[in-house]
Amino acid sequence: MLSERRLEVLRAIVQDYVGTEEPVGSKALTERHKLGVSPATVRNDMAVLEEEGYIAQPHTSAGRIPTDKGYRLFVDRLAGVKPLSTPERRAIHNFLDGAVDLDDVVGRTVRLLAQLTRQVAVVQYPSLTRSTVRHVELLSLAPARLMLVLITDTGRVEQRVIDCPAPFGEASLADLRARLNSRVVGRRFADVPQLVQDLPESFEDTEDRGTVSTVLATLLETLVEEQEERLMIGGTANLTRFGHDFPLTIRPVLEALEEHVVLLKLLGEAKESGMTVRIGHENGHEGLTSTSVVSVGYGSGGEAVAKLGVVGPTRMDYPGTMGAVRAVARYVGQILAES
Amino acid sequence: MLSERRLEVLRAIVQDYVGTEEPVGSKALTERHKLGVSPATVRNDMAVLEEEGYIAQPHTSAGRIPTDKGYRLFVDRLAGVKPLSTPERRAIHNFLDGAVDLDDVVGRTVRLLAQLTRQVAVVQYPSLTRSTVRHVELLSLAPARLMLVLITDTGRVEQRVIDCPAPFGEASLADLRARLNSRVVGRRFADVPQLVQDLPESFEDTEDRGTVSTVLATLLETLVEEQEERLMIGGTANLTRFGHDFPLTIRPVLEALEEHVVLLKLLGEAKESGMTVRIGHENGHEGLTSTSVVSVGYGSGGEAVAKLGVVGPTRMDYPGTMGAVRAVARYVGQILAES
DNA sequence: CCTGGCACTCGAACAGGGCGAGTGCCAAAA
DNA sequence: TTTTGGCACTCGCCCTGTTCGAGTGCCAGG
Numbered sequence: 001m002l003s004e005r006r007l008e009v010l011r012a013i014v015q016d017y018v019g020t021e022e023p024v025g026s027k028a029l030t031e032r033h034k035l036g037v038s039p040a041t042v043r044n045d046m047a048v049l050e051e052e053g054y055i056a057q058p059h060t061s062a063g064r065i066p067t068d069k070g071y072r073l074f075v076d077r078l079a080g081v082k083p084l085s086t087p088e089r090r091a092i093h094n095f096l097d098g099a100v101d102l103d104d105v106v107g108r109t110v111r112l113l114a115q116l117t118r119q120v121a122v123v124q125y126p127s128l129t130r131s132t133v134r135h136v137e138l139l140s141l142a143p144a145r146l147m148l149v150l151i152t153d154t155g156r157v158e159q160r161v162i163d164c165p166a167p168f169g170e171a172s173l174a175d176l177r178a179r180l181n182s183r184v185v186g187r188r189f190a191d192v193p194q195l196v197q198d199l200p201e202s203f204e205d206t207e208d209r210g211t212v213s214t215v216l217a218t219l220l221e222t223l224v225e226e227q228e229e230r231l232m233i234g235g236t237a238n239l240t241r242f243g244h245d246f247p248l249t250i251r252p253v254l255e256a257l258e259e260h261v262v263l264l265k266l267l268g269e270a271k272e273s274g275m276t277v278r279i280g281h282e283n284g285h286e287g288l289t290s291t292s293v294v295s296v297g298y299g300s301g302g303e304a305v306a307k308l309g310v311v312g313p314t315r316m317d318y319p320g321t322m323g324a325v326r327a328v329a330r331y332v333g334q335i336l337a338e339s
Numbered sequence: 340m341l342s343e344r345r346l347e348v349l350r351a352i353v354q355d356y357v358g359t360e361e362p363v364g365s366k367a368l369t370e371r372h373k374l375g376v377s378p379a380t381v382r383n384d385m386a387v388l389e390e391e392g393y394i395a396q397p398h399t400s401a402g403r404i405p406t407d408k409g410y411r412l413f414v415d416r417l418a419g420v421k422p423l424s425t426p427e428r429r430a431i432h433n434f435l436d437g438a439v440d441l442d443d444v445v446g447r448t449v450r451l452l453a454q455l456t457r458q459v460a461v462v463q464y465p466s467l468t469r470s471t472v473r474h475v476e477l478l479s480l481a482p483a484r485l486m487l488v489l490i491t492d493t494g495r496v497e498q499r500v501i502d503c504p505a506p507f508g509e510a511s512l513a514d515l516r517a518r519l520n521s522r523v524v525g526r527r528f529a530d531v532p533q534l535v536q537d538l539p540e541s542f543e544d545t546e547d548r549g550t551v552s553t554v555l556a557t558l559l560e561t562l563v564e565e566q567e568e569r570l571m572i573g574g575t576a577n578l579t580r581f582g583h584d585f586p587l588t589i590r591p592v593l594e595a596l597e598e599h600v601v602l603l604k605l606l607g608e609a610k611e612s613g614m615t616v617r618i619g620h621e622n623g624h625e626g627l628t629s630t631s632v633v634s635v636g637y638g639s640g641g642e643a644v645a646k647l648g649v650v651g652p653t654r655m656d657y658p659g660t661m662g663a664v665r666a667v668a669r670y671v672g673q674i675l676a677e678s
Numbered sequence: 679c680c681t682g683g684c685a686c687t688c689g690a691a692c693a694g695g696g697c698g699a700g701t702g703c704c705a706a707a708a
Numbered sequence: 709t710t711t712t713g714g715c716a717c718t719c720g721c722c723c724t725g726t727t728c729g730a731g732t733g734c735c736a737g738g
Contacts, residue, residue, distance in 0.1 A: 237593035
């Protein structure tokens with residue numbers, strides 16, 4: 001449909017616009033790129049590209065800027081993923097090594113990604129759904145009050161305070177703790193419910209049964225509730241590089257970023273494997289129509305346990321951003337596997 | 340020094356400027372406030388106030404705006420703390436009740452505070468230094484690999500993975516766990532080091548001693564390292580209400596907000612009891628010269644375990660903000676005491 | 679199908695002028 | 709001594725008109 005040269009023109013437009021942040025005209029294009037044709041020809045090509053909806057002009061007698069559709073084509077067919085330089089790779093290593101716990105890993109990753117891409121970084125905490133139980137701990141806080149601590153193989157820790165229907169002895173507690181752990185340790189979250197369903201019955205004391213049921217209910221609740229995932233954000237200061245019409249643009253973006261639900265939904269809709277780029281309106285969110293989201297899954301094994309990515313203006317350096325996101329995701333996966 | 344009426348004029352200037360965000364002139368002042376004097380008199384007073392450095396004019400032939408010094412005087416002598424309305428109090432209750440864990444409490448508090456004050460909210464996690472140990476858990480991940488989990492009475496959980504110098508048996512592990520807990524549970528963090536220092540010697544196996552030492556070292560390290568506190572931020576979208584000259588102002592503020600260290604330092608420098616208001620340059624941070632920080636300690640008992648506050652433009656509604664901050668701190672304290 | 683030329687469009691940038699809010703000062707009144 | 713009304717003056721804001729130039733679309737010729 002679109003000739004090779006026209007694609008080349010589109011690529012040039014995107015690259016120039018990303019670089020200069022200003023609408024690009026036919027003359028400037030021929031000067032900066034060796035297209036081998038005259039401005040007039042480029043103008044004709046531009047007219048076609050505009051007709052097809054790949055570029056637009058903000059107003060008459062101004063240059064063209066890519067539309068969302070234009071960026072989409074660029075990303076799909078014209079842009080590669082730009083690998084990181086060796087120094088950058090080394091920086092990632094240095095920055096990520098030495099993280100002491102999961103919070104630290106996620107925190108460092110966010111800062112790193114923000115710095116590398118000069119955009120807003122979003123990192124999802126490893127999901128509970130996909131992970132397995134490393135240990136379940138039960139503590140007695142008061143005669144009829146327990147604390148449940150759940151530790152996953154990704155290093156995540158969740159705790160809940162439980163009010164028991166009746167006092168629960170230390171012996172029963174130790175008993176429950178042992179039985180619980182022997183059944184669920186090493187198991188996937190999804191499997192837990194059926195593994196523990198007959199536990200209450202195995203207790204003889206009626207009152208204890210009630211408590212055991214309560215504990216199990218809380219445990220299962222923790223599993224389900226926490227599918228509502230957590231995430232960390234960083235680099236919001238980079239939003240200031242957005243544009244000139246700024247206050248209007250930035251406000252809804254900041255609001256969207258604070259709504260973690262929105263971001264989680266976005267990440268959730270991304271492809272399970274490989275990188276996902278959502279451009280402008282594709283995000284399906286009012287406040288993010290002038291932003292693009294580049295995301296990718298990461299995980300300790302071959303399997304992705306969570307996603308991370310960056311949010312930036314649709315006018316972003318896609319190859320570079322994608323390269324950084326991919327590289328960081330890989331390294332984080334390694335770090336996670338080691339701990 | 341300053342007559343009663345001049346103070347009244349300053350108060351009027353601050354109130355009007357906060358309301359309108361525009362420099363306020365003598366005529367407008369006499370119209371909006373019943374000062375009982377003519378504009379000319381007000382002009383004279385203004386001249387004095389300007390001489391003393393409480394107000395300034397952005398340019399000739401414009402109204403006056405308060406300086407940092409002016410705000411300081413306003414806060415210290417002219418402004419009370421505006422109590423919240425009953426609906427607002429009820430809203431706080433509804434919003435904060437039903438928090439399931441510490442993260443949730445902090446998260447809700449941040450959102451609440453941001454919403455109430457329409458500014459940026461900052462909430463520090465309850466400090467480890469002040470709190471006591473609720474439980475220490477040791478798990479065996481691999482023959483020579485342990486996980487240490489530390490639970491505090493404020494509901495905070497910290498975990499660390501420990502590589503042992505030698506394999507450590509289940510029996511020894513249970514032993515260590517029991518001894519450790521019997522010594523430190525219920526104790527304050529500051530007391531822990533001396534309570535455990537003789538633990539390694541009480542183990543007979545030489546190899547075990549090494550492991551025990553390692554575990555203790557990690558435990559103490561966790562205490563110290565985590566005095567580097569954590570905090571949560573919210574309501575950054577409210578920064579868009581800052582001013583007209585926006586991109587210039589907002590950038591350094593966003594950067595400062597991301598530097599949690601800076602914020603922690605700020606909160607740390609605040610008074611231990613009572614509310615602290617730091618205005619503009621008093622923050623001692625480049626990027627925050629046009630912001631004020633209102634902070635207050637909160638805690639479960641009578642004692643403050645952490646601080647919370649808001650960051651907003653120096654041109655903020657101080658009485659209202661202070662009222663909201665104080666009210667939220669009290670409720671959070673209650674919630675914390677209950678759990 | 680490409681190219682050079684040409685007339686045209688329209689926003690950005692600049693300059694000038696009127697407007698008006700606000701000031702400072704002064705002399706008179708309280 | 710303090711307050712007040714009057715008055716001249718300043719200076720930023722806003723509106724208007726004009727110029728300038730980048731960029732476009734179209735067309736005729738190669």
